[in-house]
Amino acid sequence: xxxxxxxELMGKETDEREEDTQKGRFLTFNLDKEAYGIEITHVTEIxxxxxxxxxxxxxxxxxxxxxxxxxxxxxxxxxxxxxxxxREYNDRTCVIVIDIDDLSIGLIVDSxxxxxxxxxxxxxxxxxxxxxxxxxxxxxxxxxxxxILLLDCNRLLNDEDTENLLNI
Amino acid sequence: xxxxxxxxxxxxxxxxETTQNIEQLEMCILDSEKSNCYSQTSINEIFRIMHTIKGxxxxxxxxxxxVLAHSIEDLFYxxxxxxxxxxxxxxxxxxxxxxxxxxxVELQKIVDGEKADGNPSEIIEAIKAFLSQIKLKNxxxxxxxxxxxxxxxxxxxxxxxxxxxxxxxxxxxKAVLFFEAGCEMExxxxxxxxxxxxxxxxxxxxxxxxxxxxxxxVNVIREQGFKVYFKxxxxxxxxxxxxxxxxxxxELELVRLEDDTELKGFLTAKTVKAEENPVxxxxxxxxxxxxxxxxxxxxxxxSIISVSITKLDKLMDLVGEMVIxxxxxxxxxxxxxxxxxxxxxxxxxLHKVTSDIQDMVMSIRMVPLAMTFQKMHRVVRxxxxxxxxxxxxxxxxxxxxxxxxxxxxxxxxxMHLVRNSIDHGIGSAADREAAGKPxxxxxxxxxxxxxxxxxxxxxxxxxxxxxxxxxEKAAQNGLLYKPANEMSDSEIYNLIFxxxxxxxEKVTEFSGRGVGMDVVVRNIESxxxxxxxxxxxxxxxxxxxxxxxxxxxxxxxxxxxGSSRYTIPTKAIKESFRPNANDLIKxxxxxxxxxVRGRCYPILRLxxxxxxxxxxxxxxxxxxxxxxxxxxxxxxxADELLGxxxxxxxxxxxxxxxxxxxxxxxxxxxxxxxISLILxxxxxxxx
Numbered sequence: 001x002x003x004x005x006x007x008e009l010m011g012k013e014t015d016e017r018e019e020d021t022q023k024g025r026f027l028t029f030n031l032d033k034e035a036y037g038i039e040i041t042h043v044t045e046i047x048x049x050x051x052x053x054x055x056x057x058x059x060x061x062x063x064x065x066x067x068x069x070x071x072x073x074x075x076x077x078x079x080x081x082x083x084x085x086x087r088e089y090n091d092r093t094c095v096i097v098i099d100i101d102d103l104s105i106g107l108i109v110d111s112x113x114x115x116x117x118x119x120x121x122x123x124x125x126x127x128x129x130x131x132x133x134x135x136x137x138x139x140x141x142x143x144x145x146x147x148i149l150l151l152d153c154n155r156l157l158n159d160e161d162t163e164n165l166l167n168i
Numbered sequence: 169x170x171x172x173x174x175x176x177x178x179x180x181x182x183x184x185e186t187t188q189n190i191e192q193l194e195m196c197i198l199d200s201e202k203s204n205c206y207s208q209t210s211i212n213e214i215f216r217i218m219h220t221i222k223g224x225x226x227x228x229x230x231x232x233x234x235v236l237a238h239s240i241e242d243l244f245y246x247x248x249x250x251x252x253x254x255x256x257x258x259x260x261x262x263x264x265x266x267x268x269x270x271x272x273v274e275l276q277k278i279v280d281g282e283k284a285d286g287n288p289s290e291i292i293e294a295i296k297a298f299l300s301q302i303k304l305k306n307x308x309x310x311x312x313x314x315x316x317x318x319x320x321x322x323x324x325x326x327x328x329x330x331x332x333x334x335x336x337x338x339x340x341x342k343a344v345l346f347f348e349a350g351c352e353m354e355x356x357x358x359x360x361x362x363x364x365x366x367x368x369x370x371x372x373x374x375x376x377x378x379x380x381x382x383x384x385x386v387n388v389i390r391e392q393g394f395k396v397y398f399k400x401x402x403x404x405x406x407x408x409x410x411x412x413x414x415x416x417x418x419e420l421e422l423v424r425l426e427d428d429t430e431l432k433g434f435l436t437a438k439t440v441k442a443e444e445n446p447v448x449x450x451x452x453x454x455x456x457x458x459x460x461x462x463x464x465x466x467x468x469x470x471s472i473i474s475v476s477i478t479k480l481d482k483l484m485d486l487v488g489e490m491v492i493x494x495x496x497x498x499x500x501x502x503x504x505x506x507x508x509x510x511x512x513x514x515x516x517x518l519h520k521v522t523s524d525i526q527d528m529v530m531s532i533r534m535v536p537l538a539m540t541f542q543k544m545h546r547v548v549r550x551x552x553x554x555x556x557x558x559x560x561x562x563x564x565x566x567x568x569x570x571x572x573x574x575x576x577x578x579x580x581x582x583m584h585l586v587r588n589s590i591d592h593g594i595g596s597a598a599d600r601e602a603a604g605k606p607x608x609x610x611x612x613x614x615x616x617x618x619x620x621x622x623x624x625x626x627x628x629x630x631x632x633x634x635x636x637x638x639x640e641k642a643a644q645n646g647l648l649y650k651p652a653n654e655m656s657d658s659e660i661y662n663l664i665f666x667x668x669x670x671x672x673e674k675v676t677e678f679s680g681r682g683v684g685m686d687v688v689v690r691n692i693e694s695x696x697x698x699x700x701x702x703x704x705x706x707x708x709x710x711x712x713x714x715x716x717x718x719x720x721x722x723x724x725x726x727x728x729x730g731s732s733r734y735t736i737p738t739k740a741i742k743e744s745f746r747p748n749a750n751d752l753i754k755x756x757x758x759x760x761x762x763x764v765r766g767r768c769y770p771i772l773r774l775x776x777x778x779x780x781x782x783x784x785x786x787x788x789x790x791x792x793x794x795x796x797x798x799x800x801x802x803x804x805x806a807d808e809l810l811g812x813x814x815x816x817x818x819x820x821x822x823x824x825x826x827x828x829x830x831x832x833x834x835x836x837x838x839x840x841x842x843i844s845l846i847l848x849x850x851x852x853x854x855x
Contacts, residue, residue, distance in 0.1 A: 053843040054732060055819070056778035057829045065820060065835065067843050070489035072835055074820045105822055157822065 025117050026141065028148055029096065029109040031079055036109075037118070037141060037148045042098040046112055049093040066106060068097065075106035081156065082136070100153050107156075116143055123150065182228050183279055184474055186271070189217045191539065194268055198545045201261045206247065214264070215244040221271065233274050236288040239295045240267050252302050263295050265546075339400060339424055343411060344393040346419040358385075358394040364410070369400040393421070477572060480533055487522075487529045488817075492837045494522050534569035534717075537615050537624070540579050541566045544586050544613060551590045559594055559609040561586075568615040570622050574715055577695045578624070581688040585626045585711050586611060588685070593630030593709060603706060605629065617717075621697075624713040633703035635660050645669060661701045665689045693850075696833075698798065724836065726810035726844055727793065729774045730782035733810065733844035735836055736795060740849040744793040744809060752787055762792065762803055769794065771803045772852060777831070782807055800853040810838075 026037035594609035703709035
């Protein structure tokens with residue numbers, strides 16, 4: 001019994017350590033010309049585009065569901081989510097599988113570039129542009145001369161109210 | 169010490185054990201009550217259970233439960249030792265059951281992660297008062313009882329006097345055991361050692377003595393080690409091996425004693441006492457031994473283990489994937505056109521093994537309905553008392569097995585139905601006699617298999633449903649959906665399942681709030697089952713629950729529409745056929761229908777419903793699948809039929825949260841790894 005406990009405790013420690021090393025690191029990807037970043041803690045894996053099964057009656061940005069080694073997860077086309085034009089998928093198209101509060105979802109993006117560390121000091125709050133203009137961006141990271149829009153994954157998944165209001 | 173054990177496994181174990189114990193206890197009480205006498209065995213049983221609960225609750229720091237269990241234990245200790253007469257058994261049962269209820273509530277709090285903060289003092293007072301009342305009624309042996317109690321609390325040694333003389337050629341040993349630091353519960357570990365030694369030794373003495381009851385003993389064991397003296401015919405080597413098996417053993421000192429002096433010196437003081445009371449002592453000991461065995465989770469010699477449901481779910485997922493992977497390998501398109509005799513043979517073998525594993529995993533999850541059914545005894549008892557009715561409960565087919573997940577969903581509805589039957593169905597004894605029926609009512613719970621479903625019937629021999637009343641009530645509440653005189657009997661009866669329907673004029677504690685039947689229906693439907701009712705006025709009514717054996721695997725037919733695949737549960741399919749052009753009818757509203765054997769059925773175009781692009785839009789090019797759900801029939805139009813598939817996966821949470829898609833219940837993986845959506849026929853026919 002206490003062996004298990006020990007193991008659990010150790011597990012927790014390593015988790016914490018992992019979290020530390022993952023802090024401030026972002027996976028960056030591209031849509032059109034812009035670079036976006038999401039916190040690496042949320043990212044489970046990156047896979048190439050897979051055959052997607054359509055599910056009827058869903059918003060168009062949810063392309064459907066895919067079979068990820070027996071686990072069925074929904075996939076969202078981030079382009080459509082951001083009201084950009086649909087672009088045909090090619091061999092650069094990637095699905096970033098993220099995991100938030102036990103909810104797995106795949107994000108379809110044009111291409112994935114790299115994992116970079118952005119210190120807190122290099123992140124600024126997004127400017128207040130109009131209403132809801134930057135609802136998915138929770139910060140703007142500066143890396144050398146480039147700007148990276150850091151996404152708020154929770155909002156990306158759950159920001160439904162504004163969406164519905166806009167539809168009316 | 170328990171503070172350090174906030175670890176989940178301990179808590180899980182505790183909850184599991186205590187729940188089981190409580191259920192066992194309840195059954196025991198109810199059985200006893202039925203025979204209106206507590207037999208010696210059941211008193212022993214209750215005592216043992218209470219002792220276990222007391223011990224484990226104290227260990228987990230749930231003091232309120234522990235204190236309550238202690239008071240009940242006291243009561244039964246008295247009953248066991250004194251065998252007092254003229255006890256009000258009904259009152260006794262009431263007291264214990266109220267205690268049991270308290271523990272149940274507290275357990276639920278613990279399960280929900282809340283603090284078990286209920287105050288049992290009222291119940292304890294009642295039990296104590298009851299105990300002293302019995303003592304008053306049986307005064308002649310009261311003092312003796314006290315004395316015995318004192319004795320029984322002390323004996324931690326074990327002697328069988330008639331055997332000690334025979335064991336002359338045995339060896340005496342002294343063993344000192346030190347447990348690893350931080351292994352916790354040294355006293356219980358020590359007790360297991362003692363328990364095991366007893367298997368081959370008749371004389372065992374140990375220090376500290378009060379290992380089970382006294383928490384202080386833990387410290388003594390930690391500091392000075394646990395000393396055991398015993399006599400056995402085994403030799404040094406065997407014993408050394410024996411002790412070294414002990415879990416968390418750090419150090420062992422095993423000495424063979426040349427003469428008995430040390431041993432004798434150790435026990436002179438107590439032997440006399442023990443001889444005096446030779447019967448009681450070993451018995452008390454054997455109880456604690458059982459208890460200790462339960463508390464330990466080593467599981468030595470156990471033939472049943474408890475596994476958490478999440479692990480089983482995971483296992484089932486994996487097996488499901490294995491079945492799919494197997495299909496992916498053996499039906500791999502790369503193999504097409506190749507001559508592969510040996511491969512096919514091996515693949516056949518693999519297929520057999522995988523399907524065996526699948527069956528086995530499914531059977532692991534199957535649980536007999538007995539437990540759920542037994543719970544109803546309690547419901548019936550309580551309600552009979554409250555409502556002053558006499559009702560017997562008969563259980564048939566309680567060994568029928570159902571998937572564990574489903575059991576959880578039907579327990580509440582079933583209880584509700586039984587309550588309804590008692591409250592609304594079965595009248596008072598006077599009413600019954602006036603109707604020429606025996607005064608005692610009867611409720612029958614029956615379970616039986618029928619195909620891939622289990623049917624559970626709740627029968628009562630009461631008044632039956634009153635059609636006129638139902639109609640009036642439905643009219644009052646505006647639930648009538650068509651003129652009363654056009655309704656068939658079963659349609660009228662089914663009105664009672666509508667939300668907001670309750671015929672009972674006054675709301676009782678048990679039923680009549682009008683939130684009953686529709687909740688039952690919803691619960692049953694959530695596991696893919698259905699509820700129906702039949703009744704004969706004056707004779708009684710039958711409510712039938714039809715539930716699927718399992719949720720995890722269905723037999724389904726895959727169909728293709730454009731590039732999408734859908735799965736229809738096989739049990740819903742009546743037939744599939746290619747239509748003739750001249751059987752097709754189109755009404756002025758554009759609704760399409762087909763005439764089959766003189767009957768007309770509506771047609772649903774899946775590609776239109778789900779806006780799927782397909783080249784096949786003429787009925788004569790595709791195929792029609794006739795499906796049925798609760799007497800509603802529909803023809804689904806698809807491009808073509810594919811094979812069969814079984815494993816069900818639910819749609820991702822995210823999608824379910826986004827929108828409830830009409831007519832879809834879940835999805836499944838096909839042999840080639842692609843996903844097929846499972847159609848909910850019940851939803852489709854009602855679109």
